[in-house]
Amino acid sequence: MPEERPRRRQARGERRIAEILDAAAGVFAEAGFERATTNAIAAAAGISPGSLYQFFPNKAALAQALADRFVAEMAAAHRAAFDGTDFAALSVGEVADRVIDPILEFNLDNPGFKALFARPDMPSDLAAAAQPIQGALLGRVTAILAARVPGMPEPDRARSARVLIQIFQGMVPLVVSTPEPERPAVIAEVKRVLIGYLASIESLK
Amino acid sequence: MPEERPRRRQARGERRIAEILDAAAGVFAEAGFERATTNAIAAAAGISPGSLYQFFPNKAALAQALADRFVAEMAAAHRAAFDGTDFAALSVGEVADRVIDPILEFNLDNPGFKALFARPDMPSDLAAAAQPIQGALLGRVTAILAARVPGMPEPDRARSARVLIQIFQGMVPLVVSTPEPERPAVIAEVKRVLIGYLASIESLK
Amino acid sequence: MPEERPRRRQARGERRIAEILDAAAGVFAEAGFERATTNAIAAAAGISPGSLYQFFPNKAALAQALADRFVAEMAAAHRAAFDGTDFAALSVGEVADRVIDPILEFNLDNPGFKALFARPDMPSDLAAAAQPIQGALLGRVTAILAARVPGMPEPDRARSARVLIQIFQGMVPLVVSTPEPERPAVIAEVKRVLIGYLASIESLK
Amino acid sequence: MPEERPRRRQARGERRIAEILDAAAGVFAEAGFERATTNAIAAAAGISPGSLYQFFPNKAALAQALADRFVAEMAAAHRAAFDGTDFAALSVGEVADRVIDPILEFNLDNPGFKALFARPDMPSDLAAAAQPIQGALLGRVTAILAARVPGMPEPDRARSARVLIQIFQGMVPLVVSTPEPERPAVIAEVKRVLIGYLASIESLK
């Protein structure tokens, strides 16, 4: 089986890449993107700086790859939340639960996410990386709206979807920064906001 | 008039400081805090690097001063929005207009604001600078809630105030990033969200 | 022999450190501590500025390390001069030869020494580094005096030891600055001074 | 009296210069030459940086002028010590008193002196400034030796004079750094050294 070697190598390489991205996420989360040094990331990954550059040509590419991974994981979370669900048949509360909980969980589990995507000087490449999930999320929320409020004009629907997403994403920092005993109440409130908005749209008939 | 000289000097110094802060806000907005170089800020202010350091002992102090100025301007905007207004007598829509419009305008006018206060590694000093407005804003929104929903338990009120503020602050990027012809519709939607949440609270009696 | 690698590495690292200290001693000697730039030291050591900082965290630490090395070498010279010698059994001339020659030689061989230890704003850390040799030297000269002039009161002895050391150290610049054909005569004269002082003490019985 | 104005101006200018030199001596004494900033000197002199440069074209010239003043004052002290004294008729102890006391006093009174003349990177210009007093001192000590030890060969005499001067100058730091109750004993010891050396020369007949 001569194919074994390359495959095994590739597998090891991918494990390495994953480790580096894990390390990078941690360092980014702790220091922010700019103050995170590639040497610190390499050290956190248990490799040498030179090795890091065998996998990523530069710091931006590393950030990009981490962003891509975040995006892929996000997409998976979204798929789990959205696929095979008939949102038209659910109550607004159930819709909110389905959509919000997994995404909140993702953000709580991945503190590096914010450090990458919330930085004020995010280059367009990075923003572009996020675009697929944003686009997918937008599409799905639009679909939910279409299912629930069929008569809504397309531009209004798109705008409302963007607003819904933004409300939610804007609340994430509040949820993340709220310590544990109080956090569920905040999450409940976030859902009330979204539900309220959804209901107000639906009431327009 | 021998008092003229120092006064004029001081006036010039303060104008210089204002110019430097303007320049810093611009460079921060464009490059982010970390990538903004003091030399670039000096150049943008039309002065030499050495001159910059006659007004601010270091980059952090410059950031602090800019933050303080933002905070002061924000506070003024808040005062203009809140003081002398009987929020209990207004409709929810009017409340939303009064509160939201000036703050949105401030954010649209000051792109450097975000670069300073949204950076992932904000030092506690900077955060402390923002605390006064945050605190004041929280106090005022809490007061509005108290006026409009007297029977609400205190912890719920505090939480709802935080959520209201966060909804709004979370929407700011969306508003700012929406180009002009579409922007008013987005702002209207933001208000609908807030109004919806307020109404849902008030309906609890 | 797997121990070879780290050992070799460490050896190379220590050679590098020695080279840097050599370079620093030269640059300090030529320009003085303040005017010596770390980049010039790096260049003199044949390395890049960044490399210098892999061995020393800053200029002060570099100076400290150089001082420590000087001190260690001085201490070795002192030990060679003092240990195992019965100064009570020697003539004053022999005592002078034993003590003076190696220290003079050290100063002639290490022009950077003066640049580090004679600077007017020597930080206390550096002074502390020199204190061990100064203390040891003082102890040894005091011991010699005790051996040769047993009846001397302790405070007088301590003072005389300090004076002897100071005479000698004060003469070093004269010796160093005297060009070669004349230098031995100056050294002879220095010894005459010390011998004369020693004799005058001993004559007190 | 039209000559009055320029003279008065000149007088005021010279007073200013003296004040600046006083300030410089103080700052040099406290911070060392390199770390002393011209702005600090100007501030200590109670003038603006610009004014300082009306009197001295640069920092080196200021140092030079201060050195020159020190030298002139030293020369005066020397003249007071040497002129009109028949050293051949005095005991060695009296010679030592006459020569040493005023110079020690000068050093004790002028802490800036050391900061200027003891710095490791003294430029040749500054050294040249000191040369006149050094030369004069050398001449006078040589003359004393000639008066007291007529048969001494010229080269030996010159060398002994240099050694005598160097002994003394080398002891100055010890004297200056010795705190008050103990200082006179140290001074007495310094004199014993010089007397001992002088006596050993004279005994050669």
Added chain:
DNA sequence: CATGAATGAGGGTTCATTCAT
């Protein structure tokens, strides 16, 4: 492929000096 020492451009900051007022 891995290593980690080496690189060097560039950033924040200082300070001797200048110049408009």
Added chain:
DNA sequence: GATGAATGAACCCTCATTCAT
């Protein structure tokens, strides 16, 4: 002459990146 704000070259140090081993 005096002022002091302004200048800008140069310093110490960092860190993304490279390369000999």
